[in-house]
Amino acid sequence: MSTIAQEEENFGLPPGREAVAKPEDFRPPNVALTTLGLALASFMQVLDTTIANVSLPTISGNLGGSANQATWVITSFAVSTAIALPLTGWLARRFGERKLFVWSTMAFVIASFLCGIANSMGLLVLARALQGFVAGPMYPITQALLLSIYPPARRGQAIALLAMVTVVAPIAGPILGGWITDNYSWEWIFFVNVPIGIFASTVVGRQLKGRPERLEKPKMDYVGLATLVLGVGALQILLDLGNDEDWFHSTTIVVLAIVSAIALAVFVIWELTDKDPIVNLRLFRHRNFAAGTIAMVLAYSAFFSVGILVPLWLQRNLGYTAIWAGFATAPIGILPVLLTPFVGKYANRFDLRMLASVAFVAMSLTSFTRSYFNLDVDFAHVAWVQLFQGIGVALFFMPVLQILLSDLEPHEIAAGSGLATFVRTLGGSFAASLTTYAWTERGAVHHAHLTERISAYDPNTLQAVAQYGGGDLQRGAAVLERMISNQAAQLGFNEIFHLLGILFLCVIAFVWIAKPPFAAKAGGAAAGGH
Known part of the structure; x- marks a missing residue:
């Protein structure tokens, strides 16, 4: 194991600067510039989880792939990211947090370029798998570095910034991806990462030069x-x-x-x-980490379900285009952007469990509101509910992240963040599959109930069919079937959101299992508290 006494040799501290004993005592020459570099890298990585979604039809058409093959552009990225996430702690111990960030960001740039120049579906899927694997450590290592360059009293602001990125980037992804694909070409949804990634890795690498690292040589x-x-x-x-x-x-x-x-x-x-x-599951011995991670996984899964279901519903049942569905759902990001600076600055004056509880109540209320939606709901109503949910989003990520990291030692933060993000990612995958499955199944059940009283021998049914088809019974039957299917899907939609509303309320119990203080640790002891 290399010792901290070797830091000047390993990192070349500039003359006149005293050697610092701990990574968390190090401050870069320009904290704001370092923060910008870290935030841009995280935004770029999170953005790429959704930016390709709306471009899949164009990509598969240009590369001669089927719709099913095109979905592997998303799946290969998700699988590789999920595998790499838990390795963050081991990689950070072996190579150091600064080097891991710089290397993974530059590798992400190379993988993004390979995605853009891919001339077949197979090559694109392989490039996306590489991109996903090197993206795995980027978010947790960014979180660990951000926390380390801020004093304990201001680390809530750093977490709030990352929380905003986590919320805004997936929302911006489909809108930005659609705009780039429509106005330029799909390759540019990957090429845009190249200058951003080079800037972020260069800035952070230079600013954190001289930062001491707690290096080890763990066995593989x-x-x-x-x-x-x-x-x-x-x-x-x-x-x-x-x-x-x-x-x-x-x-x-x-x-x-x-x-x-x-x-x-x-x-x-x-x-x-x-x-x-290789993955330190013993981190769950920490009470706050365990309780906070469970709360994060459940709440994020429910939040992810909302993000999957609402755009699908808008397009399939209300006839919205992809871009207008994006506009209708985008207001969810407005309040988090506006409130994040205040949440980061003032949140620690309150009990973080109370803030998280308020967030989950707000998200529960919006879910219950959607459970009363019908096929005649207008754009403004959908957008206003999304806007109100932003209150919950603004107060959700930062408090829960700070709670789950609060009782980890400084050298455990990278591993803890990677592990929590890994479990959260799996929760989102479960949520995406289970939500769409449940919607399909409940729609089929309601369709059966709605049609059980309809008979081809019923005069009223025949009259309605003739009316819908303008005298053409076949066309009228098709119109009636479409109306019933839409209504059945709407009932299934409402049921799922009723359950999501209940789930958000249940998550509150896990938040209150955690115990203060929730201030970030400095050295081996908690710094400050409530």
């Missing part, structure tokens, strides 16, 4: 790595293919489920008993 946990890759890979593919393969009626899904369950069970047992695990 090959069993943990193999079971992680196998378990998470099989699980992510299962979630992606579930709806198309009719879930457990398919042999493929059953085999994937068995492989994933066995691999993940072996992974958990091995990591808890190995002396030098």
Whole structure:
């Protein structure tokens, strides 16, 4: 293990600057510029989780791929990111946080360029898989570096900034991706990362030069790595293919489920008993980390479900185009952007559990409001509900992130952030698959209920069909079927949002399991408190 006494040799501290004993005592020459570089890298990485979504039809058309092949542009990125996320702690211990950030950001730039020049669907999927893998450590390592360059009293502002990026980037992704694809070409949704990534890695690398690192040489946990890759890979593919393969009626899904369950069970047992695990599951011994991570996963899964379901509903049932669905949902990002500076500055004056509770109540209320939507709801009503949900989003991420990181030691933050983000990512994947599946299933149930009283021999039904078709019974039957299907889907939509409203309220209980103080730790002790 390299010692902190070697820091001047390893990092070349400039003359006249005293050697600092701990990474958290280091301050870059320009904190604002460092923050900008870190925020841009994080925004770029989170943006790429959604920016390609609306461009898939264009990409598959240009590269001669099918619609199913095009979905692998998204899935390959998600699988690779999910696998790489838990490795963040091991990589940070081995190479140092500064080097890991610079290397992963530059690798992201190279992978983005390869995505842009790909001339076949296979090459694009491979480039996206590489891009996703190197993107895995970027968010948690950015979080660890941001926390380290701010004094404990101002770390809430750093977390609030990252929370804003986490919310705004996925919302901006589809709108920006659609605009770039329509006005330029789909390749530029990847090329745009090149100048941003080079700027971010250069600025942060220079500003953090001389930052001491707590380096180790941990052994490679090959069993943990193999079971992680196998378990998470099989699980992510299962979630992606579930709806198309009719879930457990398919042999493929059953085999994937068995492989994933066995691999993940072996992974958990091995990591808890190995002396030098690649993923430190022992972090869950910390009360606040465990409670905060559970709250984060449940709330983010519900929030992710809202983000998946509302745009789909707008396009499928209300006839919105992709870009107008984006405009209708975009107001959710307005209040987080406006309120983030104040939340970061003043949140620690309040009990963070109370702020998180207010956030979940606000998100619950918007979910219950949507459970009363109908097919005649107008654009303004949808947008206003999205805007109000922004209150919940603004008060959700920062307090919960600070709670779950509050009882970790400084050297555990990168690993803890990576682990929490990994579990949160899996929760979002579960939510996306389960939400769309539940909507389809509940729609089918309601369709059956709505049609059980309709008969081809009923005079009233025949009269209505003739009226809808302008005298043409076949056309009228098609119109009636479409009306029933839309109404059935609307009822399923309403039911799911009623359940989401209840789930947001239930999450409040997990937040209150955590115990103050929630101030970030400096050194080995808590700095400040409530």
